[in-house]
Amino acid sequence: MLERLRKNKKEAFEYLKTSLEENADFPSAFLLSLRRVSQAFDMSMEDIAKEAGISTAAIYKALGEKGSPTIDTLASILKTMGFKLTLTAIEEAS
Numbered sequence: 001m002l003e004r005l006r007k008n009k010k011e012a013f014e015y016l017k018t019s020l021e022e023n024a025d026f027p028s029a030f031l032l033s034l035r036r037v038s039q040a041f042d043m044s045m046e047d048i049a050k051e052a053g054i055s056t057a058a059i060y061k062a063l064g065e066k067g068s069p070t071i072d073t074l075a076s077i078l079k080t081m082g083f084k085l086t087l088t089a090i091e092e093a094s
Contacts, residue, residue: 005040012037013083031067034077038063041081052076 005012019033038048045063049056054076062069062077069077075085 002036002040005037006042009082012040012081016078016083027068028065031063031065031069034081035063037081043080048077048080051080 005015016030016033016037019030023029023033038045045059046056048054049059052059052073054062054073058073059077061067062073071085078084
């Protein structure tokens with residue numbers, strides 16, 4: 001899987017998007033997906049921290065199993081990977 005994500009940024013995007021949508025009640029699953037994408041992109045936690053302007057300790061804490069990153073931290077991490085946070089409306093059943 002990591003090789004596919006490494007070769008295709010659009011697939012990495014879809015992987016993260018799907019993980020977030022399907023794991024809204026399980027943030028640790030989404031954080032695991034973020035760690036996998038960072039590995040696929042050959043980005044260490046130190047690389048992410050440096051590029052995001054956040055301490056390495058904060059990145060490890062945010063992306064750890066019990067991580068609970070702030071919106072600002074999450075947005076910064078995603079930006080280092082070439083993604084951004086967006087908002088969409090929930091579609092109501094007709």
